[in-house]
Structure formats: C-alpha cells, structure tokens
C-alpha cells in the first residue's frame with residue numbers, strides 16, 4: 001500500500017475551498033475611468049483609490065459571509081464579458097458602470113440575462129449633476145440604487161445583498 005504523508009497545507013486548502021464554495025459569490029464591477037479614483041476629480045469622487053474600495057469590499061464581504069470578487073475595465077464589451085463569466089458562479093452583483101450607466105443597453109441586457117439581483121452604485125450624486133447623468137439604463141432593473149455616498153456606497157450595497165443572500169445576516 002502506498003501512503004503519502006498528509007500535507008497540512010493541502011488540508012487547509014481543501015477546507016478553504018469548501019468554505020468559499022458554500023458562501024455566495026458577489027461580483028463587484030466597476031466601469032470606465034474608475035481605475036483613476038484617488039486622483040480623478042477628487043472634489044467629486046473623493047480621494048479613495050479603487051484598490052482601497054476593492055479591498056474594503058472583500059473585507060466587508062468576509063464579515064458578511066460572502067465571497068467578493070472585483071473587476072474593473074474601461075471597455076463596454078469587457079464589462080459584458082465579465083457579467084457573462086460571473087453568470088454561472090455569482091449570486092448577485094454590485095455595479096458601478098460609470099459613464100456606461102447612461103448609455104449602455106448592452107450592459108443592461110447582460111445583467112438581465114443573469115436573472116440575478118444587483119445594486120447600482122455611484123460615488124457621486126448623479127442627480128445633482130448634469131442632466132445626461134440623471135438617466136440610467138440600469139436603475140429600473142436594479143434591486144436598489146445608491147448614489148452620493150462615496151466609497152461607503154459599495155459597503156451599503158454589499159450589506160443589502162447579504163441580507164437577501166445570507167439568511168443570518170441583518171442588512
């Protein structure tokens with residue numbers, strides 16, 4: 001009989017796999033120019049970087065019993081690809097489609113095709129800005145819209161989704 005010594009790291013990996021596969025996955029998706037957060041019009045978008053926001057989302061997700069994966073791209077088709085890729089694995093989304101919020105039927109359709117709940121987030125209060133930002137192609141199919149709370153908006157969105165996905169969590 002051939003017996004291999006048990007590697008404690010393998011055991012820990014397997015345990016982590018099981019834990020993460022049973023926790024709902026939430027995809028946090030950010031659109032064009034949000035990679036510049038921290039230096040882009042800080043008077044409007046604040047000084048928090050996207051890396052800080054994503055790290056906070058992962059940390060808050062862990063506290064809430066969620067697995068959080070984050071992605072950002074400047075390209076409309078790549079946002080659609082990401083939603084399609086998450087479609088098979090995710091339970092919900094937090095979406096800041098940035099300027100594509102106001103223009104993109106393709107991103108709306110991609111989210112609708114998932115049949116999953118999502119929260120639309122904007123750092124700034126888009127309703128207090130130019131008219132073209134008042135229109136959203138996503139808002140009427142989102143479960144909630146959060147605008148004007150800065151980086152806190154992502155955490156609020158995750159707390160809301162956790163309340164829907166993880167029965168023991170109070171939003």
Ligand SMILES: O=C1C[C@@](O)(C(=O)O)C[C@@H](O)[C@@H]1O
Nearest residue numbers: 096098099122123124126133
């Ligand atoms: O890029 C962005 C960021 C934004 O989505 C926000 O987070 O406030 C608002 C959009 O109008 C703008 O195009």
